[in-house]
Amino acid sequence: MGEIVRFKRDVWGEEVILGVSWDLLYVVFMAIVILLIAHAIVMAALAKKNLERPTGEGRRIVRHESIDRWFHWLMAASILVLIFTGVAPIIGLRIAWLDIHWISGLILTFLVIAHIVRASFWQDFKSMLLMPKDFAEPFDSARKPGKYYFEQKGMHWAVTVVVLAVIVTGVLMFMQIDSPFWERTNSMPEDQLGLVFLLHGLSTLALVALAATHIYFALRPEKIFYTRSMISGWMSEDELAANHDPAKWSPKEAD
Amino acid sequence: MVGLGIGQGYHNAGRSGMDGIVMMGPDGRLKVHNGVGNLGTYSYAAVSRAAAEVLKMPWDRVDIITGRTDLHLPITSPQDGSNSIFTNTRTFYGAAQDMLTKMKEIAANDLGGAPEDYDISNERVHQIADDSAGMTFGEVAARGLELGGKYTGEAELPEELAEWTQIAADRLAGTGFMGIFHDPRHEGNPPGFTVTCCEIELDKETGKIEIHDMISIGEAGTIMHPKGMDNQLVGGAVWGIGLSALERHLYDPQNGIPASTGYWQSKVPTYLDCPLKIDTGWVDLPDPENPVGARGIGEPSQGSVSAALTAAITDALDGHIFGASPITTDMILNHIAGTSEESVPLAQNNYRG
Amino acid sequence: MVATSHDVMPDIELYQPADEATALDLASRLGNEGWLLGGGQDTYGWLKDRNKNPSAMIELTQIDAWKGITETVDGIEIGAVTTLTDIARDPLIQSRFGLLAEAAGIVASPQIRNVGTLGGNLIQDTRCWYYRRGLDCYRAGGNICYADSPEGLNREHALFGASRCVAVTPSDTAPALVALDATMVISSTSGQREIPAQDFFVGPDRDILNMTVLNEGEILTAVRIPNTWANAEFYFEKVADRNVWDFALVNVAAAFRTSGENIEDARIVCGAVECVPRRLQDVEAAIRGRSRSDSTANAVADMATAGARPLNYNNFKVPLMQNLVKRAIRG
Ligand SMILES: Cc1cc2nc3c(=O)[nH]c(=O)nc-3n(C[C@H](O)[C@H](O)[C@H](O)COP(=O)(O)OP(=O)(O)OC[C@H]3O[C@@H](n4cnc5c(N)ncnc54)[C@H](O)[C@@H]3O)c2cc1C
Ligand code: SF4
Numbered sequence: 001m002g003e004i005v006r007f008k009r010d011v012w013g014e015e016v017i018l019g020v021s022w023d024l025l026y027v028v029f030m031a032i033v034i035l036l037i038a039h040a041i042v043m044a045a046l047a048k049k050n051l052e053r054p055t056g057e058g059r060r061i062v063r064h065e066s067i068d069r070w071f072h073w074l075m076a077a078s079i080l081v082l083i084f085t086g087v088a089p090i091i092g093l094r095i096a097w098l099d100i101h102w103i104s105g106l107i108l109t110f111l112v113i114a115h116i117v118r119a120s121f122w123q124d125f126k127s128m129l130l131m132p133k134d135f136a137e138p139f140d141s142a143r144k145p146g147k148y149y150f151e152q153k154g155m156h157w158a159v160t161v162v163v164l165a166v167i168v169t170g171v172l173m174f175m176q177i178d179s180p181f182w183e184r185t186n187s188m189p190e191d192q193l194g195l196v197f198l199l200h201g202l203s204t205l206a207l208v209a210l211a212a213t214h215i216y217f218a219l220r221p222e223k224i225f226y227t228r229s230m231i232s233g234w235m236s237e238d239e240l241a242a243n244h245d246p247a248k249w250s251p252k253e254a255d
Numbered sequence: 256m257v258g259l260g261i262g263q264g265y266h267n268a269g270r271s272g273m274d275g276i277v278m279m280g281p282d283g284r285l286k287v288h289n290g291v292g293n294l295g296t297y298s299y300a301a302v303s304r305a306a307a308e309v310l311k312m313p314w315d316r317v318d319i320i321t322g323r324t325d326l327h328l329p330i331t332s333p334q335d336g337s338n339s340i341f342t343n344t345r346t347f348y349g350a351a352q353d354m355l356t357k358m359k360e361i362a363a364n365d366l367g368g369a370p371e372d373y374d375i376s377n378e379r380v381h382q383i384a385d386d387s388a389g390m391t392f393g394e395v396a397a398r399g400l401e402l403g404g405k406y407t408g409e410a411e412l413p414e415e416l417a418e419w420t421q422i423a424a425d426r427l428a429g430t431g432f433m434g435i436f437h438d439p440r441h442e443g444n445p446p447g448f449t450v451t452c453c454e455i456e457l458d459k460e461t462g463k464i465e466i467h468d469m470i471s472i473g474e475a476g477t478i479m480h481p482k483g484m485d486n487q488l489v490g491g492a493v494w495g496i497g498l499s500a501l502e503r504h505l506y507d508p509q510n511g512i513p514a515s516t517g518y519w520q521s522k523v524p525t526y527l528d529c530p531l532k533i534d535t536g537w538v539d540l541p542d543p544e545n546p547v548g549a550r551g552i553g554e555p556s557q558g559s560v561s562a563a564l565t566a567a568i569t570d571a572l573d574g575h576i577f578g579a580s581p582i583t584t585d586m587i588l589n590h591i592a593g594t595s596e597e598s599v600p601l602a603q604n605n606y607r608g
Numbered sequence: 609m610v611a612t613s614h615d616v617m618p619d620i621e622l623y624q625p626a627d628e629a630t631a632l633d634l635a636s637r638l639g640n641e642g643w644l645l646g647g648g649q650d651t652y653g654w655l656k657d658r659n660k661n662p663s664a665m666i667e668l669t670q671i672d673a674w675k676g677i678t679e680t681v682d683g684i685e686i687g688a689v690t691t692l693t694d695i696a697r698d699p700l701i702q703s704r705f706g707l708l709a710e711a712a713g714i715v716a717s718p719q720i721r722n723v724g725t726l727g728g729n730l731i732q733d734t735r736c737w738y739y740r741r742g743l744d745c746y747r748a749g750g751n752i753c754y755a756d757s758p759e760g761l762n763r764e765h766a767l768f769g770a771s772r773c774v775a776v777t778p779s780d781t782a783p784a785l786v787a788l789d790a791t792m793v794i795s796s797t798s799g800q801r802e803i804p805a806q807d808f809f810v811g812p813d814r815d816i817l818n819m820t821v822l823n824e825g826e827i828l829t830a831v832r833i834p835n836t837w838a839n840a841e842f843y844f845e846k847v848a849d850r851n852v853w854d855f856a857l858v859n860v861a862a863a864f865r866t867s868g869e870n871i872e873d874a875r876i877v878c879g880a881v882e883c884v885p886r887r888l889q890d891v892e893a894a895i896r897g898r899s900r901s902d903s904t905a906n907a908v909a910d911m912a913t914a915g916a917r918p919l920n921y922n923n924f925k926v927p928l929m930q931n932l933v934k935r936a937i938r939g
Binding site: 508512514 | 763
Binding site for chain 3: 008010011019089095096098099177183185193194197
């Protein structure tokens with residue numbers, strides 16, 4: 001597997017960083033697959049003990065407004081496209097990936113900005129905040145969360161950090177190529193450029209891992225109603241009662 | 256489009272102040288100790304002929320001692336600036352004159368009379384009045400070796416010899432009959448002149464030029480070697496064509512790395528970039544500052560061709576002057592297309608007016 | 609272990625297979641480590657400059673099966689190891705596909721054509737001087753292009769199809785073969801595949817490291833030219849700085865079928881304006897049914913370069929390409 005960072009010679013023959021070693025892509029991919037399979041096996045072994053799942057029948061409450069669902073799925077789509085187009089040349093697929101990649105990147109950037117603005121002013125920003133007391137939640141089955149439980153908040157903030165890193169480095173990289181908006185300038189020193197590539201690569205690896213994990217949990221039977229709520233917007237009162245503390249989160253009823 | 260151009264080339268074509276050494280042993284062969292380099296023009300041989308001519312020696316009795324400094328060579332000017340023929344005919348002419356004087360002195364000494372009573376012919380020194388009274392060059396050289404002193408370079412060397420020549424002379428001293436000379440400075444600047452006329456066809460669609468006709472005439476004093484002269488004029492023309500139309504020395508402006516590495520990127524003209532035939536001619540008027548009347552021509556020929564070709568391109572483009580050279584295909588096309596120079600910087604050219 | 613000394617030849621294991629099977633075996637076994645060697649006219653430059661250091665070479669020139677020109681039922685087949693001189697002088701090619709004879713006959717210099725092979729000429733690497741200098745640009749696996757920058761010397765570079773890399777195809781025979789609708793025969797131990805010439809070359813958008821679709825272990829063994837364009841009206845012209853021993857600034861290869869005055873069909877391809885030979889299908893369509901005349905040529909000149917994105921120093925390629933296309937159409 002060798003190194004983590006690849007080096008190259010700059011125009012003067014000095015050694016500079018080129019980027020992340022893409023061997024790591026296979027490492028990360030394999031590691032995450034193994035972890036998730038392990039998790040699935042453990043869960044399957046424990047499955048009998050907590051069989052009583054809340055039902056989706058009955059009255060419904062609103063979990064995600066339609067605009068937020070759109071945000072989510074558009075972001076998800078752009079991230080998946082970005083991962084696919086970014087990884088394609090690395091694994092040797094000969095497709096014209098770059099334009100799709102930066103266009104999706106721009107879309108993601110605008111979505112993220114819009115989401116930040118909306119979350120800061122129109123949504124209940126606090127519902128996503130990870131507070132010190134939240135860290136007790138996973139160990140205490142009596143403590144029920146508000147709108148988002150601990151792992152969801154953790155996932156959200158991990159994705160936030162990684163996506164912001166990918167976006168910032170991606171925009172810097174985008175500025176290094178010709179685009180319909182500008183001609184490239186070649187102004188970034190090669191050692192800095194290498195650092196940007198490295199960070200973009202590392203955050204890509206993290207994003208691949210997070211995306212796989214996120215998709216896995218979204219598909220798990222005990223969590224699938226969350227995924228349904230991300231599609232259709234609602235969850236049942238039963239599901240609410242089983243998983244959330246109405247004192248901390250009191251959603252309105254769905255029509 | 257047809258374009259006509261006339262160009263004039265000038266280069267100072269001669270130096271002075273160097274030294275010459277010729278030697279002779281009892282075998283009577285003339286040894287010209289010659290430090291002139293050889294860039295392929297063989298002018299080291301041409302300049303040695305000045306010594307042979309002074310001593311009226313057949314060329315196959317002359318040895319040119321050259322190529323290594325440990326062969327004891329006098330100082331010579333580097334083979335550049337079109338100077339060799341002028342500079343070094345002066346020194347070898349002088350060294351041979353010194354040997355001739357010494358020959359006459361030895362003959363007068365041994366056979367009676369004054370040195371002025373003697374002349375040379377057929378590798379002999381003999382009395383003018385009676386050419387049977389004389390000695391062969393071999394005999395004179397042997398006699399010189401016996402006498403030693405100034406005849407073998409052991410005494411009375413010219414005062415202003417360069418340090419380098421001094422070393423060579425010291426090492427040669429006593430080994431043979433020696434003629435040695437320090438060339439005093441000459442007056443003024445010996446010019447080499449050429450004039451070139453050419454006719455080109457410029458293809459406005461491809462920006463390519465084709466040279467239909469080219470003639471270069473040189474003014475380089477007495478022509479020592481007509482074939483060599485022709486070669487200089489033609490070779491200079493190829494050079495001039497490169498200068499005006501092709502050859503580049505590029506550097507990447509952002510990083511300063513050289514781009515013109517190798518002959519492909521430097522664009523030295525090839526056979527097919529030059530006219531099939533380049534006509535040449537010369538004036539052949541002796542130069543008063545040179546004992547054999549000769550002057551150099553290497554660089555002037557390049558200048559006149561370059562000027563003529565540039566002028567012809569300008570003529571074909573209705574008088575447009577680029578103020579830069581070489582004038583390459585892209586510049587011609589950009590000019591015709593009206594692409595402004597701001598969007599097409601000429602930084603990739605060697606010379607910018 | 610790669611010798612990096614500048615004083616001696618790098619350490620290279622040289623294989624000289626005499627038959628196809630051995631060559632294909634070697635190619636598959638050595639993969640990217642085994643540099644295929646035709647006439648070496650592209651290769652030796654890399655080696656001399658110490659900018660590529662293959663550890664093994666598979667010389668193809670002893671395999672007779674991949675040499676020579678043969679007539680087939682529906683055209684001709686040229687072995688990939690046939691020299692450019694042989695192609696330029698071949699009576700069959702001269703009489704039927706003069707376009708290729710002309711293109712092969714104007715490559716580089718007589719010396720290079722005497723040893724350079726068709727395969728090598730088609731597969732040769734780009735001539736971007738930054739890349740050839742051994743800089744770690746995109747094409748060399750790096751993360752930067754030195755040519756496409758405000759100050760980069762990119763006079764020889766691309767007008768079209770750039771994607772980070774702006775290098776162009778250097779080959780003179782490639783546009784001719786695309787114009788003649790040739791097919792590339794590619795062999796490996798796992799069999800043979802045929803690719804239209806047009807799809808054989810890849811641009812940097814799809815693969816920034818390679819100029820053709822050849823995969824590891826594959827060898828171009830032959831080029832087939834169908835009779836579709838045999839004895840058509842051809843036009844080839846190349847403009848380079850020098851008239852010999854130089855790469856095209858732009859070249860054009862075109863084939864026309866006319867009936868009476870009018871163009872029935874045409875294929876027009878330009879080289880050195882993109883990373884792949886650029887076929888001008890819009891122009892081909894626009895001139896169908898018109899005569900080979902000044903007015904037709906002038907009418908489509910702009911179309912020939914539509915979408916061109918000149919860099920700093922290669923603006924001249926726009927008029928040059930237009931003019932060459934016009935000349936081809938005028939005939
Ligand atoms: C100064 C100069 C000027 C030139 N000018 C021109 C020009 O004007 N026009 C032009 O078109 N070319 C030009 N060339 C390029 C020259 O024509 C080519 O380099 C030559 O034709 C390559 O053929 P080769 O057989 O010698 O290639 P090689 O060097 O042997 O091979 C070239 C590449 O092709 C690969 N290869 C060769 N054969 C096969 C095969 N059968 N299957 C798979 N891969 C293969 C090799 O691995 C290598 O990567 C010039 C070259 C030089 C040095
Ligand atoms: S044009 Fe292509 S080959 Fe040339 S420096 Fe840029 S990336 Fe490298």
